[in-house]
Amino acid sequence: MYSHGIRVLFVALCCVSVNVPSAGAAPSVPTLALKPAWTHIKFKRPLWLEESPDGTGRIFMVEQAGRILIMPKDRAATNTVEFLDISARKTYRQDEEGLLGMAFHPKYKENGRLFLFYSAHDPLRSIISEWRVSKDNPSRVDLASERVLLEIPRPFWNHDGGVLMFGKDGYLYLSHGDGGQRDDPHDNGQNLGSLLGKILRIDVDNKTGNLPYGIPKDNPFIGTAGARPEIWAFGLRNVWRMAFDRKNGDLWASDVGQDKWEEINVITKGGNYGWRVREGFHPWKDSAHKHTRFIDPVLEYPHVPALAKESKSPEHGTGVSITGGYVYRGNKLPVLQGVYVYADYKMGTVWGLRSSNNTSVDVVGEIIKPNPIRFVASFGEDAAGELYMLCLDGNVYEFVMPAPKPVRN
Ligand SMILES: [Ca+2]
Incomplete structure (x- = not known):
């Protein structure tokens, strides 16, 4: 979300599905519609949606100012229950700050543990902490x-990042941005001695040395001189949202760009994704690390139409701040099966892509037409894998098949 300095909104001019049928071609991406998932509830800057893994079917909604709400099962009802409120800590002062992420422990049903990611001030820092549900x-x-x-x-x-989530390995993954301002002035992204500009992996069920958490034994930079052992991947500017594909465990991370390119990466252990040496596929401002091997994004898209001719990815609309979503694995929309869904925060455009190899795109296109929603802050997934889109218009949307066109006689 956000993180793009002062920018002008550009009009998306080229948003065409690359969808040429041919023998063996990937199935296309569908055109879908949106409808509010809770028809009578408006949210204040909703940023995260998660269903508790305890079989109760409860969906939890995080609001940026510091509240977590339990949503009513009746989607027309209005009776939310306040699960947590830390808004008195004033964690949200500016755009990218606040209560940014949460994660239930995979064994929440037995241990009642959950984890939060929020901004703190004086001094500026991000806090990742464990909490417990009330005994009563x-x-x-x-x-x-x-x-x-x-x-x-x-x-x-x-550039605080803000995702917290557990992998199937039971470890807690989190993203943190490069720490801002512009151009990563401290070169944090390429510095393995810093936790900024990284994806981290820690073990919340054990402790290593004096740390309040454990370092998984196969983390990639254990033993590397000067490196923080928590690091899973690096060279990332601001992974505001990332998600595991629940089918195969692939980690999809959308990295918010600065001046020219937004990008989508599939994260591999120990991978270097280029920032601040590169933005997308393109050289950036740092020459000190230019001989390092970087992992290319799966897809990039430009900030302005004039850049489109330089793109290394299929034809794509413009945008200025990517909001990563999920690879859809739910049941309600078979046409969306296997599609990675994402959006541009400012433009409100929602796209889907298919990739059979995690390195290039088979097919990509807009899946919501027209795209009236601003701003797209986040996506969410319930226990069944159904997809939600969280927007600063106060709505949380679900995806539905479009209404059939009226038949004219
Ligand atoms: Ca990159």
């Missing part, structure tokens, strides 16, 4: 239960 009330977090795992200093107010 399964609908309320025990506010006295916080145990801080990580405090990551932030040199500037922006």
Whole structure:
């Protein structure tokens, strides 16, 4: 989300599905419609949606100012339940700050543990901490239960990342941006001694040395001189949203660009994704690391139409701040099966892509036409794999098949 300095909104001019049928061609991406998932509830800057892994079927919604709500199962109802409220900490002061992420422990049903990612000030830092549900009330977090795992200093107010999620390996993955401002002035992305500009992986069920968490034994930079052992992947500017493909465990991370290119990456262990030496496929401002091997994005898209001719990816609309979503694995929309869904925060355009090799795109196109929603802050997935889109118009949308065109006699 966000992170693009002062920018002018450009009009998306070229948003055409690359969908030429041929023998063996990938299935196309579908055209879908949106409808509010909760018809009578408006949210204040919703940023994260997650269903608790305890079989209760409860969906939890994170609001940026510091609240987590339990949503009513009746989608026409209005009775949310407040699960947590830390808004008095004033964690949200500027665009990219606030309560940015949460994750239930995979064994939440047994241990009642959950994890939050939020911004703190004086001094500027991101806090990742563990909390427990109240012993007396399964609908309320025990506010006295916080145990801080990580405090990551932030040199500037922006580029904080903010995803927290568990892998199938049971470890907690998190993204943190390069710490802002512009051009990664401290070169954090390429510095393995910094947790900024990284995806991290930690073990919340064990402890290593004096750390309040464990370092998984196969983390890639254990033993590398000067490297932080928490690092899973690096060279990332600001992975605001990332997600595992629940079918195969692939980690899809959308990295918000600065001046020219937005990009989508599939993350591999120990991978270097280029920032600030490169943005997308293209050289950026740093020459000190120019001989390093970088992993190309799966897709890039330009900020302005004039850049389109330089793109290394299929024809694509423009945008200025990518919001990563999910590879759809739900049941309600078979036409969307296997499609990675993402959007541009500012433009409101929603796309889907298919990739059979995680390195290039088979087919990509807009899946919502027209695209009236601004701003697309985040996506969410429930336990069944159904997809939601969280927008700053106050709605959380679900994806549905478009209404059939009226038949004219
Ligand atoms: Ca990159």
